[in-house]
Amino acid sequence: MAGPDKGRMAEQPFGRIEAVTKTYPGGIVALERVDYDLRAGELVALLGPSGCGKTTLLRMMAGLTRPSAGRISIRGKIIDGPQPDFGFAFQSPNLLPWRSVLDNVLFPVEIAGRLDTRARDRAMELLDVVGLKGFSRLRPHQLSGGMKQRVSLCRALVHAPSLLLMDEPFGALDELTRMEMHDLLHAIRQSSGATIMFVTHSIAEAVYLADEILVMGPRPGRVVERIRVELSYPRRSAQRYSAEAREYERQAGAALGVVHA
Amino acid sequence: MNARPAPRSGWCMPKALDILLPLLGFCLLLAAWHFGVGWAGLPPAVLPKPLAVWGAINTHWLLLLEEGWVTLVASAAGFGLAFLIGVPMAVAIAGSPLLNRMFYPLLIATQSLPKVALAPLMLVWLGTGIESKLAIAWLVAFFPVVVNTATGLRTTPREYLDLAAVTRANGWQIFWKIRLPAAMPFVLSGAKVAITLAVIGAVIGEFVGSSEGLGHLLLVANSQVNTPLAFAALVGLAVLGIGLYAAVAAVELALRPWFGEAPPQ
Numbered sequence: 427m428a429g430p431d432k433g434r435m436a437e438q439p440f441g442r443i444e445a446v447t448k449t450y451p452g453g454i455v456a457l458e459r460v461d462y463d464l465r466a467g468e469l470v471a472l473l474g475p476s477g478c479g480k481t482t483l484l485r486m487m488a489g490l491t492r493p494s495a496g497r498i499s500i501r502g503k504i505i506d507g508p509q510p511d512f513g514f515a516f517q518s519p520n521l522l523p524w525r526s527v528l529d530n531v532l533f534p535v536e537i538a539g540r541l542d543t544r545a546r547d548r549a550m551e552l553l554d555v556v557g558l559k560g561f562s563r564l565r566p567h568q569l570s571g572g573m574k575q576r577v578s579l580c581r582a583l584v585h586a587p588s589l590l591l592m593d594e595p596f597g598a599l600d601e602l603t604r605m606e607m608h609d610l611l612h613a614i615r616q617s618s619g620a621t622i623m624f625v626t627h628s629i630a631e632a633v634y635l636a637d638e639i640l641v642m643g644p645r646p647g648r649v650v651e652r653i654r655v656e657l658s659y660p661r662r663s664a665q666r667y668s669a670e671a672r673e674y675e676r677q678a679g680a681a682l683g684v685v686h687a
Numbered sequence: 688m689n690a691r692p693a694p695r696s697g698w699c700m701p702k703a704l705d706i707l708l709p710l711l712g713f714c715l716l717l718a719a720w721h722f723g724v725g726w727a728g729l730p731p732a733v734l735p736k737p738l739a740v741w742g743a744i745n746t747h748w749l750l751l752l753e754e755g756w757v758t759l760v761a762s763a764a765g766f767g768l769a770f771l772i773g774v775p776m777a778v779a780i781a782g783s784p785l786l787n788r789m790f791y792p793l794l795i796a797t798q799s800l801p802k803v804a805l806a807p808l809m810l811v812w813l814g815t816g817i818e819s820k821l822a823i824a825w826l827v828a829f830f831p832v833v834v835n836t837a838t839g840l841r842t843t844p845r846e847y848l849d850l851a852a853v854t855r856a857n858g859w860q861i862f863w864k865i866r867l868p869a870a871m872p873f874v875l876s877g878a879k880v881a882i883t884l885a886v887i888g889a890v891i892g893e894f895v896g897s898s899e900g901l902g903h904l905l906l907v908a909n910s911q912v913n914t915p916l917a918f919a920a921l922v923g924l925a926v927l928g929i930g931l932y933a934a935v936a937a938v939e940l941a942l943r944p945w946f947g948e949a950p951p952q
């Protein structure tokens with residue numbers, strides 16, 4: 427079951443971000459002293475204006491960049507490079523145009539040298555979940571933007587990652603497709619139980635998806651507020667319009683400085 | 688309210704016009720040539736009428752085919768060699784940061800050099816056989832292949848490399864599964880340039896020292912003031928050049944859905 431697992435709250439956190447600072451060459455301070463404890467199975471939304479360091483934080487968690495100071499550890503292990511059990515969903519679908527849909531989904535397992543019947547079955551299962559089973563032999567240019575993003579999601583999930591890092595994965599999609607993707611993500615969370623870090627610009631998206639929202643402020647990037655979202659599970663689209671959700675949206679907007687009292 | 692006429696079914700006008708109009712243009716040019724020569728009273732030795740050229744093609748078709756075959760083989764072989772040597776060389780240059788910094792700027796610089804100027808030297812080094820001709824065709828075709836392939840390998844989209852990094856691909860996997868396929872549009876657009884240049888190189892080779900090929904036939908016809916035959920050789924070269932280019936372009940077009948199109952450079 428996705429969502430906060432009250433019994434585990436007191437335990438050692440799943441992931442720890444400790445006093446993480448990132449200064450890029452040239453002196454740009456992208457992030458300053460970010461602290462956060464990530465709980466297993468939760469979806470945390472990183473919400474903030476453009477340039478506040480969301481991608482930077484996500485890339486450091488993925489092991490693609492090193493913090494300038496502080497450290498990030500997942501399940502007690504300090505992140506010093508990409509980890510085999512992490513999944514990463516990029517802002518663009520980032521599919522390889524010369525590979526079929528299925529081969530794109532299988533890319534991570536192929537690289538890991540674990541391409542077998544079980545991996546293929548799992549990839550087909552995932553494609554089935556996102557409604558693309560019949561499209562496995564097509565190539566990316568034959569798909570719509572939303573279909574590509576779903577393939578990209580399958581690729582991020584194919585090796586059953588324990589931590590899924592998503593950088594504005596639905597940012598380029600139209601509103602209707604995005605709403606479908608949200609419910610798809612809820613369904614996937616329910617079956618996979620992965621912990622998810624989700625970057626977004628959208629207040630409503632953050633509220634509907636997250637267990638906790640980290641509101642970030644710019645220059646230098648830092649966490650200005652943490653909002654726990656207690657919307658009940660399983661989440662249904664109707665909840666987007668509930669008074670409760672509206673109140674969370676107002677709180678987040680206020681923290682971002684775009685909603686005034 | 689909708690006053691637009693219904694789309695005509697069957698016969699697709701724009702498509703047909705795309706073929707018909709250039710054909711019409713070509714016929715107009717031929718007509719202008721024909722009547723222009725008559726009107727100016729030029730002797731056939733200076734500029735034969737199109738029909739005289741057609742006559743020369745008809746009389747000498749076997750000769751044209753034989754000589755054309757020689758030029759075709761030299762062009763295609765020069766192009767093939769340029770590919771066989773150029774791609775691995777580009778891989779070496781793009782793969783090693785040191786070689787990259789040492790040679791990539793030089794390669795870019797060589798693009799503006801008139802490489803056919805080396806043709807007389809090739810003759811000195813390799814003699815008048817097929818070797819010197821091949822060497823010149825190879826030389827001019829080689830550079831676009833290397834430069835394009837190296838450029839393609841150097842400009843792998845960053846997101847692809849991020850994907851490789853998060854999946855923990857090793858250097859070998861990154862090369863074979865990401866960098867090389869991502870460079871394919873560049874390789875193919877280099878091939879299109881290279882095949883055109885290879886034909887030019889082969890003809891230059893035949894100009895400076897060879898006893899066969901369409902380039903040689905052209906020189907001989909010229910020296911005998913057999914201008915219709917010279918024009919027939921030119922037509923042969925045009926057919927050869929367009930044919931080879933079309934073959935490479937067809938391969939590129941067929942692969943485009945897989946690898947995409949190279950951005951204009």
Ligand SMILES: Nc1ncnc2c1ncn2[C@@H]1O[C@H](COP(=O)(O)OP(=O)(O)OP(=O)(O)O)[C@@H](O)[C@H]1O
Binds near residue numbers: 474477483
């Ligand atoms: N590779 C880099 N080199 C130098 N500066 C960088 C680099 N990447 C990001 N920055 C800087 O760090 C800051 C944060 O960038 P980041 O991409 O993390 O922001 P973001 O919150 O993801 O923005 P967006 O919502 O627009 O994607 C920006 O000021 C940016 O200019």
Ligand SMILES: [Mg+2]
Binds near residue numbers: 480482
């Ligand atoms: Mg970003």
